Amino acid sequence: MKVRTRFAPSPTGFIHLGNIRSALYPWAFARSQGGTFILRIEDTDQERSSQEAVDVILEGMRWLGLDPDEGPFYQMQRMDRYREAVRDMQDKGLVYPCYMSVADLDALRERQMANKEKPRYDGTWRPEPGKQLPPVPEGVKPVLRFKNPVGGVVAWDDKVKGRIEIGNDELDDLVIARPDGTPTYNFCVVVDDIDMRITHVIRGDDHVNNTPRQINIFRALGYEPPVFAHLPTVLNEQGEKMSKRNGAKAVTAWRDEGFLAEGVVNYLARLGWSHGDDEIFSREQFLQWFNLDHLGKSAAQFDDAKLRWVNAQHMKAAADEVLAPMVAAHFKARGITPDERLPRICGLLKDRCDTTIALADWCERFYKPVQVSAEERAKHITEGVRPAVSMLAKMLESVAWDKAAITECIKEVLRATGLKMPQLAMPVRLLVLGTTQTPSLDAVLALSDRETVVARLQDA
Incomplete structure (x- = not known):
């Protein structure tokens, strides 16, 4: 079966590096396997979702080169499909109406916690053979609950966490549609993954608790669930979960601060995956090496200094x-x-x-224009060095303007004055570029404008 992966962010906040890693790995897996990568925007939380957040998702992925093969698809545009799926489940007897009010649910949870029981819906309205249901209250619109299997376990072999088994008796009957008929998150996700033929779900481990519920819905609808890989959390430098609340920046902020997409992709790839001891690699190498067998099991911690180091290596390699x-x-x-x-x-x-x-x-x-402070000028442009600087200025007026010719001028001045290279180079650098620390002096001068160089040296 051809690999099909997806990234399904919620546009309820600006996407940060911790979020975008959950796009990088499914993108890389699809690319490495010759598969298809799908972008799905899960925007059913209309109160918190914003177009601005969607724009940052799209812009950030475009900058990093994580282009989807299909999508973006928007859940709010698929509501008719979800309602159709709900009706199908009703026809098959997989769901039932529940009239328990929010107040009754809260009271039930309080009693359960007082008795040191796990808070969960108790199945009051679940129809069973020979069971007498309560009278339907007037004027109350029900939610629809999924008939979760009774007894047994739901299990899967997670590509990161290994074998996970959850007893079905630990799971209550999930609400799949609200009183107004709006489908809920866990149900929409399953319908989407079925319709989009997703084969591998690679996402953050904050979704682990949703997985057994979703697997049971997959199977109730007659489909085998995809392969799951739940990625450990990305922590910030203080060891807290990376989030906007904890100071995480939008992905696009790293672009605006001068980071290369290749450097960020390289750094993010290593933030939960490894290929031996390789630290610096190209996008092509990453896709050649990537698989789900070397995903880390422990939380990864963001390190700004390390990101800057990785980016510096890509700066050096960039054309x-x-x-x-x-x-x-x-x-x-x-x-x-x-x-x-x-x-x-x-x-x-x-x-x-x-x-x-x-x-x-x-x-x-x-x-x-270069600004040289009086203090720097006094320190480096001394009476002993000023004649040498003037001599160099005079020679540079007519010499061929290339590195080799400039090098010979510098050597001639050093021979004539008896100065060492640093004694001449530091004041020249300071006058020409405003700093005593630069690359090779001849290379700096060759790339500078001749008239500007001569005028600044004459100013000594």
Whole structure:
């Protein structure tokens, strides 16, 4: 059977890295198996769902390259299908009306807890052979409850947690339709997974308690349930469950802060899955290696420093022509106009940056006036070094403007003045780029504008 996976977020808050990992793994599994990845928006909670949250889901997945093969499908647009499925279950005698009020349910739960029993619906309105049901109260619209199997166990071999067995007597009869006829979450999920022919459900372990109920509904409708893999929680740096309430940022915020999609995908992949000791890998390698057998069983903890390190490795490996448009986008927001030098400048500076914003900060020095403090000037541009700087400025006025020729000028100045390289390089760097720490001086000068360099050195 062809693999079909799905990501089914609820747009009730901005999707963060912990959420998007539950999209990455089913996407990767479908891609690695030549299968189909489906996006389903579970927007039945109309009070809390928002179009803005949907937009962040779609935008975040697009940025990370987790494009669905089918969808997005919206549950609110499938209500007629769910109501049809409810009627089908009624016709088959799989559900029954329950007239117990919310107040009666609350009172029942209080009695059960007082008796140290598990709070659960007691089957008052479940029809059984020879059972006398209470009189139907006037003016009360019932909920519909699913006839959960009595006795035995519901079991599945979870691809992360192993064998899980739950006694059916631990499960009460689930409400599948509210008094107004609106279907409930657990029922809609099963209908969707059947209609979309889902073969593997890869989702967070906060859904484990829903799984036995959903399996019983699958089987009542005559379908075998999909394979389940319940992923451990992603914790924030404080060891709490990652959530918006606990300070988690929307996925798109990482893009806006200058992270590469490839770096984030690499980091997220390792946040609950491993391939030996491999830390840095391409998207192609990830898809080649990924399977469900190496998913971690323990909660993974987010580490900002580790994410930045992984992103820095992908920055180093990225083509200069890929980084330049990203830096140019940051420049646009700063009112800076780049030129044809930008890709080469990115190539010179990318090794020392962990985000494209950091790279833009460095590249900016080639396009904006440099501010050198009086303290820095006094420290590095001394009377002993000033003649050498002036000599270099004079030589650079007419030399061929390439790295090799500039290197020879620097060497000639060092020979003539007896200075060591750091004694000359630090003040030149400071005057040209406003910092004493840069890549190779000859490379920096070759990528700078000749007139600007000469004018700044003459200012010594």
